[in-house]
Every structure is written in C-alpha cells, then in structure tokens.
Amino acid sequence: MTMSPDIQLLPNAAKRVAEIAHKLGKAPLLRLSVEGGGCSGFQYRFGLADAVEADDVIAESGEAKLVVDSVSLDLVRGSAVDFVESLGGKSFQVTNPNAQSGCGCGSSFSV
Numbered sequence: 001m002t003m004s005p006d007i008q009l010l011p012n013a014a015k016r017v018a019e020i021a022h023k024l025g026k027a028p029l030l031r032l033s034v035e036g037g038g039c040s041g042f043q044y045r046f047g048l049a050d051a052v053e054a055d056d057v058i059a060e061s062g063e064a065k066l067v068v069d070s071v072s073l074d075l076v077r078g079s080a081v082d083f084v085e086s087l088g089g090k091s092f093q094v095t096n097p098n099a100q101s102g103c104g105c106g107s108s109f110s111v
Contacts, residue, residue, distance in 0.1 A: 016083040030066050032066060081094055
C-alpha cells in the first residue's frame with residue numbers, strides 16, 4: 001500500500017463516495033480498476049472496496065480514499081477521478097491524460 005500523487009480523487013467524488021459508503025454502512029473506500037473491453041479497448045470499473053490490498057496505491061480527499069492496483073495505475077497514472085452530474089446522468093468520471101481516444105459515455109478508452 002502506497003500513498004500516491006499519481007492519481008487524484010477530486011472533492012466532488014470524495015463527497016459522493018462518503019455518501020454512498022455511509023448509506024451502505026461501509027468504509028469510504030472507492031476502488032478504480034481497468035479491464036479489457038468496452039468500445040475503445042479498456043474500461044474503467046468502480047466499486048466500494050472492503051480493504052486495501054498490498055499492491056494498491058491510495059489517493060485521499062476529505063473522508064474518502066481512492067485505491068488503484070499497480071497494474072491499473074500504469075494505465076491511469078496522472079488521472080483525476082471526479083463525480084459529475086449532467087443532463088446525461090450522474091457518474092464517476094476519469095480524466096485520463098494517457099487516453100488517446102475514448103467513447104462517448106466516458107467509461108472506455110484506448111492508450
């Protein structure tokens with residue numbers, strides 16, 4: 001487990017993680033992972049984590065923490081995770097400087 005300046009959890013996302021975790025009676029610990037698939041090659045996966053794993057890096061903001069495994073971090077290094085509300089709905093979004101292209105919904109990217 002390493003504290004990392006390589007990825008950021010922005011205040012809106014931290015607030016939303018804390019709200020969701022509180023309602024579910026869980027720790028405010030958001031896991032971001034990257035998996036193969038989606039319309040652009042890779043896709044982001046979000047979920048509340050039960051624990052921090054040995055190879056995770058952590059970004060903190062407010063009451064919440066973002067955890068990313070070391071393999072996924074290679075694909076999202078330098079990114080920021082935010083929670084956005086728009087006409088299209090509400091979602092966690094990743095601003096990824098490594099992504100060369102993405103899909104319209106923002107959940108898939110290529111490097």
